[in-house]
Amino acid sequence: MGDVIDRCPTGVVGFDKLCNGGFVRNSDNLIVGGPGSGKSTFLLQFLWNGVTQFSENGLYCSFEPDIVETLNDGMAHGWDFSKLSEEGKIKFMRFSPQTGIDELTKELTSIIAQNHVRRICFDPISVLALNLSDGGKIRETIFELSSLMKRFKVTTVFVDESLEGEMGMTQDGEWTKTDILRFLSDSVSVFYESGVAGIGDRAVRIAKMRRTAHERKAVGMKIGDGGIEVLESQVGPASVVTAE
Numbered sequence: 581m582g583d584v585i586d587r588c589p590t591g592v593v594g595f596d597k598l599c600n601g602g603f604v605r606n607s608d609n610l611i612v613g614g615p616g617s618g619k620s621t622f623l624l625q626f627l628w629n630g631v632t633q634f635s636e637n638g639l640y641c642s643f644e645p646d647i648v649e650t651l652n653d654g655m656a657h658g659w660d661f662s663k664l665s666e667e668g669k670i671k672f673m674r675f676s677p678q679t680g681i682d683e684l685t686k687e688l689t690s691i692i693a694q695n696h697v698r699r700i701c702f703d704p705i706s707v708l709a710l711n712l713s714d715g716g717k718i719r720e721t722i723f724e725l726s727s728l729m730k731r732f733k734v735t736t737v738f739v740d741e742s743l744e745g746e747m748g749m750t751q752d753g754e755w756t757k758t759d760i761l762r763f764l765s766d767s768v769s770v771f772y773e774s775g776v777a778g779i780g781d782r783a784v785r786i787a788k789m790r791r792t793a794h795e796r797k798a799v800g801m802k803i804g805d806g807g808i809e810v811l812e813s814q815v816g817p818a819s820v821v822t823a824e
């Protein structure tokens with residue numbers, strides 16, 4: 581495609597096609613969506629493919645109470661993380677929502693260096709954000725976190741649990757507390773559990789992705805035994821535009 585941007589392919593084939601080959605390397609990317617929309621599945625698949633297809637080590641940071649459940653979800657898709665975890669290729673870490681930025685930074689710094697981590701996921705980062713007192717603090721924390729990731733040249737995916745799903749104001753005209761994440765991130769992909777690309781269909785829409793052209797329409801998506809699949813047939817090349 582004559583694209584000079586260094587990419588970090590997700591390996592989710594349909595998804596990479598939406599954005600000319602995958603996330604921009606060394607960027608931070610936000611996945612927004614309601615419960616069951618496929619956010620965690622996408623992260624696991626991104627990390628699994630990272631190791632198995634691109635030889636890039638990964639780190640999954642969870643702010644959920646139960647990390648075993650996450651691993652079991654992966655197993656159900658045929659991704660056996662236990663071996664990769666023993667080999668140090670993928671690490672799973674659980675942080676309490678009360679973890680301060682200094683502690684987080686310290687822990688991440690050591691594990692990223694030790695394990696040569698290239699891909700890192702935070703699921704859901706909104707838990708950490710909601711625990712902070714105000715928008716200013718959230719901005720500061722996220723900025724510090726993403727600066728750290730950029731210093732280490734890792735590609736980051738944050739999850740924002742959001743019922744609204746869309747980029748924009750909620751019905752009562754307020755930005756929610758975590759909407760700041762959407763402004764700060766290099767890219768925002770919205771996952772829909774149903775109803776956008778056709779009744780009952782799952783869908784994904786890339787709302788923004790800096791430094792690359794990308795599809796802007798919502799595109800159908802499936803979750804099956806092998807994980808997430810973005811449906812190709814609905815991608816119209818004519819609607820691909822160049823982002824800012």
Ligand SMILES: Nc1ncnc2c1ncn2[C@@H]1O[C@H](COP(=O)(O)OP(=O)(O)O)[C@@H](O)[C@H]1O
Nearest residue numbers: 613614615616617618619620621622803804805
């Ligand atoms: N093998 C499968 N076939 C079809 N759908 C599946 C399969 N495994 C999981 N799912 C769907 O994926 C959803 C879980 O997605 P998940 O990534 O945990 O969502 P989120 O993190 O956004 O809450 C389940 O609610 C289910 O609908």
Ligand SMILES: [Mg+2]
Nearest residue numbers: 619620621703
């Ligand atoms: Mg989840």
